[in-house]
Amino acid sequence: GIQVEQSPPDLILQEGANSTLRCNFSDSVNNLQWFHQNPWGQLINLFYIPSGTKQNGRLSATTVATERYSLLYISSSQTTDSGVYFCAVMISSGSARQLTFGSGTQLTVLP
Amino acid sequence: ETGVTQTPRHLVMGMTNKKSLKCEQHLGHNAMYWYKQSAKKPLELMFVYSLEERVENNSVPSRFSPECPNSSHLFLHLHTLQPEDSALYLCASSQVWVGLEQFFGPGTRLTVL
Numbered sequence: 001g002i003q004v005e006q007s008p009p010d011l012i013l014q015e016g017a018n019s020t021l022r023c024n025f026s027d028s029v030n031n032l033q034w035f036h037q038n039p040w041g042q043l044i045n046l047f048y049i050p051s052g053t054k055q056n057g058r059l060s061a062t063t064v065a066t067e068r069y070s071l072l073y074i075s076s077s078q079t080t081d082s083g084v085y086f087c088a089v090m091i092s093s094g095s096a097r098q099l100t101f102g103s104g105t106q107l108t109v110l111p
Numbered sequence: 112e113t114g115v116t117q118t119p120r121h122l123v124m125g126m127t128n129k130k131s132l133k134c135e136q137h138l139g140h141n142a143m144y145w146y147k148q149s150a151k152k153p154l155e156l157m158f159v160y161s162l163e164e165r166v167e168n169n170s171v172p173s174r175f176s177p178e179c180p181n182s183s184h185l186f187l188h189l190h191t192l193q194p195e196d197s198a199l200y201l202c203a204s205s206q207v208w209v210g211l212e213q214f215f216g217p218g219t220r221l222t223v224l
Contacts, residue, residue: 041148
């Protein structure tokens with residue numbers, strides 16, 4: 001099946017710093033989504049981004065489908081950004097679907 | 112109430128108990144999902160229901176039994192679980208089972224003694 005690798009696995013930042021999280025995938029995908037899981041376990045949609053670039057406030061994401069990667073940018077980080085960031089990809093072929101999550105990047109933002 | 116809700120939020124059960132997890136979505140979606148999240152592991156997709164029909168069952172042991180009585184409700188019935196089944200169980204929904212834009216509930220933290 002498809003492999004999804006996220007890097008770095010852990011990241012510690014000082015408040016106000018910028019960061020880039022990466023998601024590599026081993027095959028062409030039909031869909032890609034970024035999530036943030038807060039310390040209480042709630043998974044929150046960030047971006048649905050099978051290709052191109054999107055921005056939402058201090059967050060933006062870019063997916064280059066032809067090169068099989070996606071990047072999540074966090075600018076001016078805040079302590080509330082702490083948590084785990086997951087990317088998830090889906091491959092659709094006819095009626096078959098394969099949905100795979102990466103292992104996540106654990107982000108800690110220090111005050 | 113909006114979004115995806117799950118009850119209970121925490122559950123402790125013995126290996127011989129039978130319990131059920133409940134998920135409800137208020138988004139008008141047609142697809143619902145159960146995931147298992149164990150410590151230090153990626154999310155594992157367990158089941159997918161689309162228009163109340165099970166469309167995915169990813170080699171999940173039969174001690175987990177899903178039920179989708181309508182497009183807004185999803186249950187996970189648990190019986191004779193093992194301690195290694197302790198995990199966070201997450202429910203999600205999406206408009207249809209072709210895209211990926213899923214919305215998650217807060218999860219049920221399950222501990223099996």
